[in-house]
Amino acid sequence: MKTKNSGLLKTLSLFFLTLATFLAAQVFLINNKVFEPSNGYFTESQLRDMGFSIVRNSRIYVIYNKRLIIGSDGDFIVDFDQYVPKVYTIVDGTLLVKAEFIANFLRLSKANDIYYDKPFTITNISYDNDTLTITLSASISKEMVSSSFSKNTLSLKFFPAQIDAKVPADVSVSTSNGTVVLNFNKSITNYDLEFAEKKIKVILQLLAPKPEYIQYVKKTETFAGRSFTVNYLIVDPKYAKITPLLPAKGIGSTAPLASLLSQNGYSHGVNANYFDPATGLPIDIIIVNGKVLSHRYGLRPMFIQTVDGKVFIKKAYMDITLKIGDVLFLVKGVNTSHITEVGFYTSEYSLKIPYDITKTYIVVKNGKIVSIGYVQNVPPNSEVVMISNELKKKYLPNLAVGQSVSLEYSTDGGY
Template sequence: MKKTFLVSVLFLLLTSILSADAIFLFQNKLPVHVETIKNQGSFYINVEELTKYDSMIINKTSRVIYIIYKKDVLEISLNDFYSKINFINKYDNSVILINNKTYIREDVLSYFLNLDYFKSLEDIFFYSDLPKIVDLKVSTNEISAVFDTYLDHSSITFTQISNTNEYLLTMKPMSQLLIAPSNVNYSYSNNTVYLKFKSDFLYDVNIQGKNLKVTVKNEPISRSDGLFANISQKKDFQYSEKVEEINGEKIKIYQLVVDPKKYDIKVDLNNLGVSYDVNKFLKEKNPLFSINASFFDTQTLQPIGNIMSDGELLHLSSYSRPALIITEDNRIDIDYVKLEFLISIEDLLFWVKSINSNWKGDVKLYTHHYKGNILETEKDYLFFLFNSDNELIAKRKAYPAENEKLLLIDKKYEKYVTNISLGSKMELTLNKSENLIENPILLLEGGPILINDEYSQEFLDAEKRSYSNGIIYSKSPRTVVAIDDKNMLVLMVIEGYDNPEIGLTYDETKNLLLKLGNYKKAMLLDGGSSSIVYYNGEIQNYKNGKTRTNIPVLLSVYEK
């Protein structure tokens, strides 16, 4: 049994490790590449290859490696997998051993070599000073840039991002420009320079040393491939932008196809209960990809529907809507689910009607995820504050800190709760409907359903009629979540091509999905001015003055 467990753990570790690349940038010589692996979002650099970076002494025994560089010593334990710098600063779990190779975690190496670093999806860059653009010229025939640092090809990305012949030039890691050219759309985020411009020509990209040239090929772009442009075509993470025609109108589609087994799918709450700019929030969270999610009350910013993420019930309300579901074994589904949240204290059983919401209810719960004002008063409710161990620590109104819970019970039940005292334990039970076999780690209610062969057309028509005319019949931007025939999760935002403020009706959205591909299930999320898609550090479909800035709930993708 122990052997089986050990093998299983080793297998899980190995399958979560990806090959990557560490690139050391210099101002006086060409970049140096060092073999690197990636595990749980962190990069680990091959210790034996560090001499490529600079001269250093490496002494290895069966139990420890000592690296001497300048006046500093890095100690690497091969048995306990920790490292120390100058025998003082200890970093636990910072060492990985695979195939007789030793790898050290990024933060330890950065501190030891006195270097800063920048991480992308597949690469990590180390440098003493953040590279700068010392000269930048943009003309119709050429973009030329001179840097103070020798850059690697991985630092530069040049992509046609839509059929409007718009290009995106990305340079990373890079300092912010003090003065940007007026003839390109310049933006800056996360040590990355973005230059957007339009052209009807193809381009050659050439980087040599400290010089970059993007030169026109003097031939127009061929349109024979149709109105389609891929931006990222990784096997398990495919982002694209494309244009389709439906009923004679051009529609732009922003789409991500992602494997939920390989990436973390999470629900992000944007400071629930208060107004907070969604663009600022997304830049702080910096997911790989994100779209708007739940419907919500535009006045109070309260979500409509139940929400779970990372196995925690974040929001509970009385609405019954279809939901995106991801289970513990990473299976995905779109279906109706019934949840019942019960709390037991001192042999008393309470049915919780609301979590992190100002919706009315006899029994309510608030957690640290709720950032707004708790409007209920001690005139109407009894308040019980529980710590992370679900032990009662206070009987008063208070705003819960992280992992704390504030339970509210209507005062009409006061005579039944006299036995509840400090130290009383609270037990939580989540009952779910029978169609939910596995425990969900994510649940996000939306609707209405667009595609689901498990339901009759009569049922889908009846469900459709239960929503407002605006949701069904207006030609609005749409946000859609779907499951394709390969069990990949598909997230998309659909809006008008010539006028992004318009979009599709419910029926047109359904017909478009049937035209695009083999989808087993699909449903709408909130749409209209709330429809946003965040990718590559930016809201890709931002419409100045037309995009809603306060969006409380987002569906996001992160690296595992």
């Protein structure tokens, strides 16, 4: 410890400073200006910018708000009664003063590595064109702002700060112990911070709102002078999956629409066609993923979705051609209880296959005949062909197990 006597001293006191090594960058906010020491020292120009007046001759005289500091040989005497050793130096003619001395002399508050005399103020917040502009009373450093981004939500934390500004509708604010937190209340995917003078711009990339792929609308429509309540299910087929659903027991059984939806994991649905209440069999054409499950009548309105994403409703004829070996037959019905000249049954058919002594029955699996003869039900993962004995005798005299079987579909619209 070093002491020094002076006739100018009214009271001799010792002013101890713990001179810590500056391992991390420190930031000082003084008079709404930001300063950063270099190697633990402020330069003479920085001190003047803080508001210190400096006169140099044989001694160093520093004045701040009517307080006087006299320096000699690296030591300071503050207000004639405080002696502070080894707090300044002169390098290449430039006065350098230790940052710790300035922090103690100005009685700065400290949090982490930020020293400040008073908080800066957020004076204005505006939001326009996906940009949040925050106006401040000072040109702050990046260390005084931190951000957190989680679950598409952005929060900005300012310290040491206070707020005196109106807050836009899309921003909420909270304050605590010199900290101001701004929360942006819209979902975003990314953001950028831009620092410019006393402003911070937050450029936001908003999360695109999820399109309403499915809408349920109830309207009153007028037709032929009468009013009707019409329920609309509006679907964007580019994003919503549309598919025919069948009862769990298969074709020939019925189930409530709500049960069909819940069992298959769908949220919306409509009755897509008519069915015979006596048999539970659908009346119109049903095709699922290119597989025909019902075909009884032609030129009826059909809802059609093509593999290339086109969707429309139209009347169309549809022909199904059965090929056994090299012989082609026109199918007259698919999964129907009616006796036809050429019928076709899939494993989705839950009823007994109608028996007719004038018909030949062929069981097909993986495109090959596996047995010839009547079966009551379609075996799993198989199909059954019913063909008149007359056609068999005329065109398939050598019908045998192992022959190939296939179906071909065509419509008058070319789909």
